Amino acid sequence: GAVVSQHPSRVICKSGTSVKIECRSLDFQATTMFWYRQFPKQSLMLMATSNEGSKATYEQGVEKDKFLINHASLTLSTLTVTSAHPEDSSFYICSARAQGGYEQYFGPGTRLTVT
Amino acid sequence: QKEVEQNSGPLSVPEGAIASLNCTYSDRGSQSFFWYRQYSGKSPELIMSIYSNGDKEDGRFTAQLNKASQYVSLLIRDSQPSDSATYLCAVKSLETSGSRLTFGEGTQLTVNP
Numbered sequence: 001g002a003v004v005s006q007h008p009s010r011v012i013c014k015s016g017t018s019v020k021i022e023c024r025s026l027d028f029q030a031t032t033m034f035w036y037r038q039f040p041k042q043s044l045m046l047m048a049t050s051n052e053g054s055k056a057t058y059e060q061g062v063e064k065d066k067f068l069i070n071h072a073s074l075t076l077s078t079l080t081v082t083s084a085h086p087e088d089s090s091f092y093i094c095s096a097r098a099q100g101g102y103e104q105y106f107g108p109g110t111r112l113t114v115t
Numbered sequence: 116q117k118e119v120e121q122n123s124g125p126l127s128v129p130e131g132a133i134a135s136l137n138c139t140y141s142d143r144g145s146q147s148f149f150w151y152r153q154y155s156g157k158s159p160e161l162i163m164s165i166y167s168n169g170d171k172e173d174g175r176f177t178a179q180l181n182k183a184s185q186y187v188s189l190l191i192r193d194s195q196p197s198d199s200a201t202y203l204c205a206v207k208s209l210e211t212s213g214s215r216l217t218f219g220e221g222t223q224l225t226v227n228p
């Protein structure tokens with residue numbers, strides 16, 4: 001149980017384009033999903049928290065107009081990186097939390113490369 | 116002071132030994148504690164959760180919690196080379212809003228064959 005999927009696993013895009021990453025909880029309903037970014041050899045950095053049906057809460061320093069998050073259902077959240085730049089190249093990981101618990105289950109991550 | 120602190124390592128142990136990973140946290144009111152394992156290039160995987168003082172065992176893993184000392188540890192018995200990874204301590208702190216966890220920066224463990 002507690003399986004979270006992400007799609008795509010890898011994506012290469014040109015500078016200036018947008019990329020959408022999907023995060024799905026496969027066997028539980030996720031009232032809250034989290035989006036993290038991790039640069040090589042660095043720790044996880046929380047970007048935003050999204051609750052189903054409401055606006056995401058962004059961490060300080062994360063541009064909400066650049067990183068669009070939608071959590072339209074209890075099993076799906078999406079992160080769209082708009083007008084991507086090479087410095088946005090990173091490992092993007094989502095996690096999901098079921099209602100009533102604090103355990104977070106991570107997706108396998110999406111490696112984004114912006115050329 | 117960081118909210119969740121871990122020794123960055125690297126911690127190196129021989130195969131078959133006990134690996135001991137430590138974590139301290141600053142918010143005395145924290146109630147939920149987690150250990151994640153992250154292999155290089157992969158996402159974190161939840162391996163243990165602990166909520167009350169004492170020990171919790173799951174196979175070769177034992178989590179230990181001491182709320183009075185604000186300390187949580189993870190012991191790995193009979194360490195295997197496949198245990199080589201970065202171990203992240205995570206805490207649900209009363210100081211943070213909502214359901215977010217605060218992660219330590221991780222301890223890199225290497226188990227030598």
